[in-house]
Amino acid sequence: MLTRRHLVGLAVIAAPAILSSRARAADWPAKPVRIVVPFTPGGSTDITARLVGNRLQEVWGQTVVVENKPGAGGNIAADLVAHSEADGYTVFIVGPGMATNPFLYPSLSYDPVNDFAPVTMLITQPNLMCVPNSSPATSVQAFIAHCNANRGKVTYASSGNGTTLHLSGELFKRLARVEMTHIPYRGGAPAINDLIPGRVDVIFDNMPSILSHVQAGHVRALAVTTKQRVALVPEIPTLDESGVPGFDVFSWFGFFVPAKTPPEVIAKINADTNAALVHPPVKTRFEQLGASPKGSTPAELAAFLKSETDKWGPVIRDARIKLEN
Known part of the structure; x- marks a missing residue:
């Protein structure tokens, strides 16, 4: 049975640990x-x-x-x-x-x-679906038509295997029923560097990485990947409203x-x-x-x-x- 003396003793033992914990947080980072x-x-x-x-x-x-x-x-x-x-x-x-x-x-x-x-x-x-300015596709449906006319030849870039850019491409393939080949890069920047001159055909990239390239006219944005339009770029439609229902990725x-x-x-x-x-x-x-x-x-x-x-x-x-x- 814990007596008052035991409780006081436990408090005395615990006090240094509590003070040490507080001191550690106060001193961090050193x-x-x-x-x-x-x-x-x-x-x-x-x-x-x-x-x-x-x-x-x-x-x-x-x-x-x-x-x-x-x-x-x-x-x-x-x-x-x-x-x-x-x-x-x-x-x-x-x-x-x-x-x-x-x-x-x-x-x-x-x-x-x-x-x-x-x-x-x-x-x-959100992510943005973007193509090179040299792409014949000016809309999502035009891109789907381009994929169907060039089966096995269309490529999509990502920042690496298993990233949301990769999975977004796979989800697009399934929902739009098209064929594309995945080209993984070691990060978003080198992927964009190959998208701009048209070495790859499309990317589903994070907006902070690619928006400046869209605004500078280096690449063309076809859609946002979220269910709702994005306030920063309200003129860009969603994939869902562009004929790829159910697409919602961020x-x-x-x-x-x-x-x-x-x-x-x-x-x-x-x-x-x-x-x-x-x-x-x-x-x-x-x-x-x-x-x-x-x-x-x-x-x-x-x-x-x-x-x-x-x-x-x-x-x-x-x-x-x-x-x-």
Whole structure:
């Protein structure tokens, strides 16, 4: 039976741990923090990491380094973070790959559920279906006709195997009943570089990555991939209204850290990141790029990740997509 003396004793024992926990959060960060990006510089994942990272650097008074680790659909970066020290100094910016890679790859060197702790949702963003200016297609239906007239010859680019750009292309093939060949790149930027001169025929790219190229007249946007039109580009129709019913895809990014990172450190990263997302210059820039800053609790991000897993799992299984690391 616990007596008053026992309870007082337990409180005395626990007090240093509580104070140590608070001190650890107050002192963090005491050295540079790195944000690991699973794709090449210039893509939307990289853009998001740098926008948020620059603001966090100002708030924390510590250097925030964006470290690009592309390859294997994000698995190289995920493995690096999963096996990093769980102290908050390594942060992983990740998107749909966290939900899709377990279905895409037969064996992973990390556990997406148990090796990571969710921190906060960063942004959501639509994709744009874009073709080179040299393309004969000026609408979605014209592109479908082009595919049917050139069976086996039409290609679509993506930022890597298993990305939403890849899965968007596969979903388009299924819903529009066309044939296209997938050309994966190590990031969105090199994919766009080949789209502009017409080395590939189409891309379903994240709006922050490709919108500037649309606005500059480098490529032509045929549709947005979300169910509703996007306020930033209201003149661009949706795929759903363009004759591909049921097409509704968007990208998202969130912060995760290695599992067993101290809860008080996660709470600090969460609070400071959520504040960074509503910081006027950051918020305005994201909106200019067609992205919606979000912010969330760790629990909300965990629930969202489960919903994404439930959505994409059947799509990948039905399409029989299997990839090698």
